Amino acid sequence: MQKTLLINPKKCTGCRTCELVCSLEHEGEFNPSLSRVTMINFPEEIVTIPVTCFHCQEPSCRQACPVGAIEKDDEIGAVVIDDNQCIGCNMCLMVCPIGVISMAGSSSKSHHAKCNLCDGEPECVDFCPGGALEYGRPDEVLWERKKKMAKHLRNLLEEAI
Amino acid sequence: MSGWMGQILRIDLDNEQVTVERLDRQLAKDYIGARGLGTKLFYDEVDPKVEPLAPENKLIFATGPLTGTAAVSGSRYNVVTKSPLTGTIAASNSGGYFPSELKYAGYDAIVFEGKAEKPVYIVIDDDQVEIKSADNLWGKTTLETDNYLRSEYSDKFKTATIGPAGENLVKFACIMNDRERAAGRSGVGAVMGSKNLKAVMVRGTQGVQVANKDKFKQVLKKSLDKIKESGVTNEGLPALGTAVLVNIVNEHGNLPTRNFQEGIFKEAEQISGESLADELLVKNKACAGCPIGCGRVSLVPDGEYEGFGEGPEYETIWAFGADCDIDNLKAITKANFICNELGLDTITMGTTIACAMEMYEDGVLTDEEIGLNLEFGNAQAMVEAVGLTGKREGIGDLLAEGSYRLAERYGKPEYSMSTKKQEYPAYDPRGSQGMGLEYATSNRGGCHVRGYMTSPEILGVPESLDPFTVEGKAEWTKIFQDLTGVVDASGICLFTTFALDAEDIYKLLESVTGAGYTEEEMMQAGERIWNLERVFNAKAGIEPDEDKLAKRLVEKPMPEGPAEGKVVDLETMLDEYYELRGWSSNGEVTEEKIAELGI
Known part of the structure; x- marks a missing residue:
């Protein structure tokens, strides 16, 4: 089964480590504005949620790309832009419903900044201290969540009986 | 430069002049950044005899080379100035997001000098810097100010602001950034207020460079492993926040109680980190790049102490709690929230009230004089005193001077538990x-x-x-x-x-800066x-x-x-x-x- 990136906002402490290690990996510097994952902060409620490419099954960016530079890599589950083919028309950026494609670099040497799941070993997942980001087969990740909930239900039932 | 951004922003509030200066490489290496670099810049530019609240005093916001990086908890800045509370150098440290954002805007430090004619705030958007009128913000709390600024511009901006306490020159006013992180001690907020500077907001799109990326990642991994192996950083602090210390320090007989008259607080359990986690804690919160996440988000859902926000920290719980003989965790948390909104240092606030309570107990301060029943243990009066202090109303005007000046005014400085006029924290x-x-x-x-x-x-x-x-x-x-x-x-x-030792910190510093330390x-x-x-x-x-x-x-x-x-x-x-x-x-x-x- 194809792996996928799963976000668990309840575990996010808002530390932004994901943004820092992402920009280091892909841009060679610490720069959240170029990170492929963005921590969105709701300060009044003190809630933070990491947002990144959902690697859609039917990616609108792929549909919109006039030169066919965007493909879904079935092995790692990532929607990937081929920089060699990309002509920089920004169509993908315009149609992405999640808003997770942006431009990086100077105007003469720019490239798209979009999550490629680090070729199957996402740095953000590796470094996330709270475990808010997970990468794996969805059935396995969700199985762990189900098990946790089942344990909780079991305790409740045992208490009640 | 790697680590450092290489630029210092200078804002002359007298003439509304903004200039950018290059950071000297050797100076950066010798003083590293933040507290060191800020103090060096300050020392070279300001007459040590300067009156702290005079326009000639300067206010420096300084970051370090690891600020804005993924180096463990690299989120800090220091506010350096001459303290109105102590007359010494002040360097107040805070985390959150604002310090990193200052780096991303391209600056290692900001030097504020002079005094604006009328209240202003500063907008820093990468290399665009504007000085704007803050007439409509003067008098607003820190949260109101942050709300206004982010709604007026973009919520991508990070803010640092003073509350009414800073405007009213309370000698221990702090500067709050990202709403509820504090450059807390020594009255740096009063210096900001004396300059008619209400707030600074910043947004940046530049990167912090790394000298040796591979080495850095290797060192970071090792450092994170050590953080995970330490009972303090992996268990105590995440589970219970800094308040994990309440029971530990109390068991050692070191939890100052009733203005340091005793060392054991019998009701410590009720104000402990464990009680906080059981009763009020909503979730943990981390500063930028931090794997520990000691910050607390707390909720008092209803009643007279209703409120929601960050805190309380150990020192705060102790200052408003044991030191004032108060075991009501909700009242303590409320006092913390009011401090955050008005921009007050919780340690000096709580300990100054404790000092006043002892003076009241001994008849040095009287009911008629202060209009408040400041008996030890009176939670309501304690909370009321905090609000009065931020506004300098009634007894608050006396408390706003800190415990030393309060006690000295009555010829009894020995009531103040302080050195160099700054109050002690929570360890006897x-x-x-x-x-x-x-x-x-x-x-x-x-x-x-x-x-x-x-x-x-x-x-x-x-x-x-x-x-x-x-x-x-x-x-x-x-x-x-x-x-x-x-x-x-x-x-x-x-x-x-x-969790980390000098060698770990050295490796982080050297791999990011490549400065040849x-x-x-x-x-x-x-x-x-x-x-x-x-x-x-x-x-x-x-x-x-x-x-x-x-x-x-x-x-x-x-x-x-x-x-x-x-x-x-x-x-x-x-x-x-x-x-x-x-x-x-x-x-x-x-x-x-x-x-x-x-x-």
């Missing part, structure tokens, strides 16, 4: 001798984060020391003080040192920072005979508990400390030391 040094030396010699007055001797004396980290002996404490204190200087200057959080040079930079602060204080008129403790701590034996019968043997430790520092026998920094460190 009679049961932690090294902490006594640290309080006495701290360059910003009573303070726990200049050389946290509680760590070896109470927590047993990095090794366990007998808290009651003075033996070896001078050397430990010196090393802790110098290392803390390095940590503060680098831009990472002091809490990392529960040796570990010895790095530690010497810490010593340089410490001595520079000391030299500034001497020129400001703070003499070595101010390296002392409140009489109670050196004369009156602890009445009960594990530290029963103890006083602080300060003199013995001081003599040894001065010698280890290479200062004169009466504590003056010698010309030889100044030359050796190249100050």
Whole structure:
């Protein structure tokens, strides 16, 4: 089964480590504005949620790309832009419903900044201290969540009986 | 440059002039950044005799080379100025997101000078810097100000702001960034208020460079592993926040109670980190790049102390709790929220109320005079006093001067539990001798984060020391003080040192900056920072005979508990400390030391 990136906002402490290690990996510097994952902060409620490419099954960016530079890599589950083919028309950026494609670099040497799941070993997942980001087969990740909930239900039932 | 951004922003509020200067590479290496770099810039530019609230005093926001990086907890900045509370150098440290954003906008530091004619705020959007009228924000709380600024511009901006306390020149007003992180101590918010500077907002799109990316990642992994292996950083702090200390310090008989009259608070359990987690905690919150996440988000859902926000920290719980003989955690949390909104340092606020409570108990302060029943244990009066202080109304006007000036006004300075007019935090040094030396010699007055001797004396980290002996404490204190200087200057959080040692920090610093440090040079930079602060204080008129403790701590034996019968043997430790520092026998920094460190 194809792996996928799963976000668990309840575990996010808002530390932004994901943004820092992402920009280091892909841009060679610490720069959240170029990170492929963005921590969105709701300060009044003190809630933070990491947002990144959902690697859609039917990616609108792929549909919109006039030169066919965007493909879904079935092995790692990532929607990937081929920089060699990309002509920089920004169509993908315009149609992405999640808003997770942006431009990086100077105007003469720019490239798209979009999550490629680090070729199957996402740095953000590796470094996330709270475990808010997970990468794996969805059935396995969700199985762990189900098990946790089942344990909780079991305790409740045992208490009640 | 790697690590550093290489630019200093200078904002002249008198003439509304904004200039950008290059950061000198050697200066950066010698003083690292944040507390070190800020102090060096300040020392070179400001007359030490300056009146703290005069336009000639400057206010410096300084980040470190690790600020804005993924180096463990690299989220910090320091606000450096001359303190209106102590008359010493002030360097107040805060995390959150604002400090990193300042780096992303391209600056290592901002120097604010002069005084705006009318209230202003500053908008920094990468290289675009504007000074705007803050007429409509003056009088607003910190949260209202942050709400307004983000809604008016973009919520991508990070803010640092003062509340009414800073505007009213409360001597221990703080600067709040990202709503509820505080550059808390020594009244840096009052200096900002004296400049008619309400807020600074910043947004940036530039990157912090890394000299050796592969090496950095390797060092980071190792550092994160150590954080995970430490009971303090992986269990205590995440689970219970800094309030994990309430029960631990109380069990050692070191939790100052009723203005340091006692060392055991019988109701400690009710105000402990455990109770906070059970009753009020909503979730944990981390500063940028932090794997620990000691921040608390708390909710008091209803009743007279209703509120929601960040905190309370250990020191806050203690100051409004044990020190005021108050066991109502909701009232303590409410007092914390009010401090955050008005922009008050919770430690000096709580301890000043505790001081007033003892004066009230002894009849020095009377009902008629203060219009408030300030009996020990009166939670309602405590909460009311906090609000009055931020607004300088009624008794609040007296409390706004801090405990030392309050007590001195009545001819009884001995009621103030302070050194160099800054109040002690939550550790009674009679049961932690090294902490006594640290309080006495701290360059910003009573303070726990200049050389946290509680760590070896109470927590047993990095090794366990007998808290009651003075033996070896001078050397430990010196090393802790110098290392803390390095940590503060680098831009990472002091809490990392529960798990990381000097070598780990050195490797992080060197892999990011590539500045060619040796570990010895790095530690010497810490010593340089410490001595520079000391030299500034001497020129400001703070003499070595101010390296002392409140009489109670050196004369009156602890009445009960594990530290029963103890006083602080300060003199013995001081003599040894001065010698280890290479200062004169009466504590003056010698010309030889100044030359050796190249100050």
